[in-house]
Amino acid sequence: MFLEQLSNGIALGSLYALTAVGYTMVYGIIRLINFAHGDIYMMGAFFAYTAIAYFNLPLVPSFLIGMVCAALLGVFIAKFAYTPVFNAPKINLFLCAIGTAIFLENFAMLVWGPETQSFPTMIKNEIYTFGGFKFTKLQAVILITSILLVLILSYIVKKTKIGRAMRCASQDMVAARLMGINTNKVIFITFALGSSLGAAAGTLVAMYYKAVYPMMGFSAGLKAFVSAVIGGIGSITGAMFGGLIMGIAESLGAAYISSGYRDAIAFIILIIILLFKPTGLFGKTVKEKV
Amino acid sequence: MKILEAIGVTKSFGGLTAVNNVDFHINEGEIVSLIGPNGAGKTTFFNLITGVYEPTSGVINFLGKEIHKLKPFDITITGIARTFQNIRLFSSMTVFENIMIGQFCRTEANLANVIFKTKKATVEQEKAREKVQRIIEFLGLESVANEIATSLPYGEQRRVEIGRALATEPKLLLLDEPAAGMNTQEKVEMQSLIRKIRDEGYTVLLIEHDMKLVMGISDRVAVLDYGNKIAEGKPNEVQRDERVISAYLGKEVG
């Protein structure tokens, strides 16, 4: 029972981590809680679903199509909804993100209908046991895909030229621009990467629960954001740990404490951590200079 | 009479000691300047006096009271007001409203007073407005009193900030590079303004880079270098001090 919940938790946690990384990246660059991220995750799942259900494509190409389309969508949103308000007070940017979230949810309802669509089973439900540790093939796929994607992302951020530009822009946008970095390009690439990871997580979740629906991004987005904050927003490592902590705590909490409060567990952890470490586990404290 | 006294004040950030064992005092009615090369710890010292930071060790007394453990707003209430190196005016307020904020801590109407507009609240508000009006006249800001403060030219914004500090009715006024970014004409005006403020009975502590300004108006000058106080005295004494010259010009002390 415990080990089963643990493997559930790890699978769930790796999905939160994947979504949280997208949040954290966007936050790192433009200091925005991208409230639409959860809905990009939902759109990604719908794109992949469409590729499978309407165009009969196999899983892997559909998965990639979902990621690419979501990346384009992310850039589109950044370009038309976010960049025009960069110079306004931050609350405006925040409201634009909320507006985008509302728009995407309802757009999905208009196009795919408000009801839950069942996501076709693409991976056979085989159960493996590994020294008493039971897990399904799907859980293994989720874990491996998540790890792989995060590794690729870390490589991009740490080793490539554009990654270096992203790190510069996240520390000081103005200075980065003065040093000749095309910050607009950096912003768009960040959105593209973050959104494609979100879409990957969305598609994996859809596979896990065998369902896609327009509101699926809402609570997942919120929880992924909580994971990012727990880890210390802006830190990719932090987001991953935060996601795992959340996933495991939620699975175990739902099993042993109360399933009714399952969604509250995330927020209780959040509040406890923020009370003791206001910048999250891996966050840096930056005091404003006077 | 000593109005402010710092004894053995040290502040370190991690391994870096920004202010090291500094003794320092200000007498009532003086204009004292704190100078030193960039990164010498001047602004940190300011922030220690105003409670933005708490000293790692040492004591700061103001009017015979220990203030180094107080919060910034409490320190302002005890009678120290400051301006900021990079101007920090309230951006949605007019000049008048900005200066009026200075009177916040000298008025005491509470929520009930305010909602029922009791006599106490009205009278006190009226008095505060008169005081602010006087400060505006003193600074020559009458013509811009109803403009949004942050839309004014730089020099006027500086004066609004000084006005806002004066409105807190301080004994000691701390000015952090008030002439930074000004042209010669404006600097001369600032110099006479500071003198005028002193003549009104305020004590002034000044951080400034412009030597001409500092030497022209200070009664005393203290020099910081790498967090240590390396000299203190009358402007002409400090100007001749070997260590000061080397700190500024990088010469070996011979």
Added chain:
Amino acid sequence: MGNLADVLIKLSIATVILYFVIKILSKGFDKITDIIGNMEGQTRRKLIYIIVGILLILPLLISRYPYILRTSVVAIMYVVLALSLNFVLGFAGQLSMGHSAFYGIGAYVTALLMVNFKISFWIALIASAIVAGFFGFLLGVPTLRLKGDYLAITTIGFGEILRLILVNWIKVTRGPAGIPGIPSPKIFGFTISNNIGYYYLILLLAFFTVFISSRLLHSRLGQGFIAVRDDEIAAEAMGINSTYLKILAFVLGAAIAGMAGSFFATFVHYVNPDNFTYMESVTILCMVVLGGLGSIPGVILGAIVLTILPEALRGIALYRYAIYGLLLILMMIIRPGGMIDMDRLKGGKKNEDFGGNRSNKVIWRTNSSK
């Protein structure tokens, strides 16, 4: 999926129309703002009397249209809610996104007291304000440490936890089934039973809220709030105890939201957890920001417009929330200061030569953004 092209075309058309409508209305709003801003005290007072007069006789005029009357009651209730959030967000600049929690607390306190203990509405109303205000205090305390985004997510968490308690604490709240049969309020022996009665009741509450907001804004405390909002460090340096003011704002906002909740409970005679979701908080937030942060007439207008708009768009039922989202984005791009901008309302001249730089108005400062 087949209707993708159709949906895209319709939404594009909607975007273009909205864009031009907002552009045109924007000019109108500027005019109105300037007129109100430059009005003499005397004229302004007269205008207020006229508006109050119209509001007082309005239900008699529209009593034949129950749907419009009911919508007006709801709109005025949102005016109260939006103004209550305005204390926290517009005045003190704290991004609270769990405001519906206080609204919910108020509604449940009234529901429980009136249903279980048969307590009179007026006492329940005050109890709701006190309990909600107390929770506002509890939530206000973390603001000592948290800023901006962190505060936002914590307040969301607070709201969600509260909603889950309402859902799961079945012994007291009856869970998702909610509490039905909340009686109507009585006043001097008369029972308020029709919507005209409720209209006057909520109007009274709205006048009360506007009165407090406006007295507060023009007092030392209100200006202190604005100072904390604009620049907390400078405010502290001016002798303002920002912690105290922030908590005061939270308590006031929460108490008034609690009163609105109390009204809501007796108005619909039934409360359940679904009335107090995160989306409700977001709706209230949008009213405040779209109307104009901190500006009292703006927030009132924002609440009215955003209540009526979804009703007016019922004709295009399927599209209305997509359009709502578009409206939010376009408004923020075209009119960042909201419908009635607080600064402009003040009649404060902006020295255009020096840019009248509005972009440095920071509703909250992020660490290290510079």
